[in-house]
Amino acid sequence: MTDKIPELEVLFELADLFKVFGDSTRLRIMYTLFDGENSVGAIAESLSMEQSTISHQLRVLRTNKLVKVRRDGKQIYYSLDDDHVKKIIEMGLDHVLE
Amino acid sequence: MTDKIPELEVLFELADLFKVFGDSTRLRIMYTLFDGENSVGAIAESLSMEQSTISHQLRVLRTNKLVKVRRDGKQIYYSLDDDHVKKIIEMGLDHVLE
DNA sequence: ATATCATATGAACAATTATTCATATGTTCA
DNA sequence: TGAACATATGAATAATTGTTCATATGATAT
Numbered sequence: 001m002t003d004k005i006p007e008l009e010v011l012f013e014l015a016d017l018f019k020v021f022g023d024s025t026r027l028r029i030m031y032t033l034f035d036g037e038n039s040v041g042a043i044a045e046s047l048s049m050e051q052s053t054i055s056h057q058l059r060v061l062r063t064n065k066l067v068k069v070r071r072d073g074k075q076i077y078y079s080l081d082d083d084h085v086k087k088i089i090e091m092g093l094d095h096v097l098e
Numbered sequence: 099m100t101d102k103i104p105e106l107e108v109l110f111e112l113a114d115l116f117k118v119f120g121d122s123t124r125l126r127i128m129y130t131l132f133d134g135e136n137s138v139g140a141i142a143e144s145l146s147m148e149q150s151t152i153s154h155q156l157r158v159l160r161t162n163k164l165v166k167v168r169r170d171g172k173q174i175y176y177s178l179d180d181d182h183v184k185k186i187i188e189m190g191l192d193h194v195l196e
Numbered sequence: 197a198t199a200t201c202a203t204a205t206g207a208a209c210a211a212t213t214a215t216t217c218a219t220a221t222g223t224t225c226a
Numbered sequence: 227t228g229a230a231c232a233t234a235t236g237a238a239t240a241a242t243t244g245t246t247c248a249t250a251t252g253a254t255a256t
Contacts, residue, residue: 019120024113
């Protein structure tokens with residue numbers, strides 16, 4: 001019960017983390033990566049969105065250490081970088097689906 | 099693994115849910131309620147924030163079914179309305195604290 | 197080298213949002 | 227009824243953010 005309240009600084013980081021999950025485009029990108037790595041172009045095509053949009057959002061995910069990168073020739077492959085990602089999303093789904 | 103990707107509509111709801119967690123004031127309010135119900139004024143005072151700010155944010159939490167309300171005389175008491183709240187927050191903390 | 201392909205990045209714009217101020221609503225007590 | 231208290235609400239403002247367009251960077255192959 002009586003959980004210790006984190007420092008304000010930590011709460012800001014926590015809020016920032018949840019902000020990352022608070023955008024449907026980023027959620028869709030993460031779902032795209034549930035099955036394994038994927039290239040930027042492939043993600044963009046599979047979501048029918050602009051390459052630039054995906055690239056911008058991947059940067060957000062990267063900055064927050066939710067995805068990691070691998071380059072292979074001209075293409076750059078992204079994959080999930082955190083075990084919690086799926087868990088956090090599924091926990092949210094539990095709530096949404098009642 | 100191969101989780102089924104939720105409908106777009108569900109993904110929007112999911113994003114909306116995470117948006118609620120993506121604000122430090124709301125996180126602080128939720129932490130305030132970890133130990134049990136609390137009145138608006140008490141929350142405002144304990145966070146040293148304006149009553150109006152807290153009230154606005156409590157409405158967001160209420161709308162998203164994360165807190166529930168009880169009136170007792172002049173005061174209105176809020177409490178967490180969902181078992182997932184703590185779990186979602188703690189899962190996020192796990193990531194933030196590495 | 198240069199053309200081509202894949203991705204990243206910066207600027208601009210529209211849309212969303214958190215907070216504040218002022219005020220309204222609703223409750224209690226005299 | 228009226229005063230005092232607790233909370234809610236609307237309007238206004240400042241700040242943040244997602245997308246697009248145009249362009250830059252980096253890699254490959256000819």
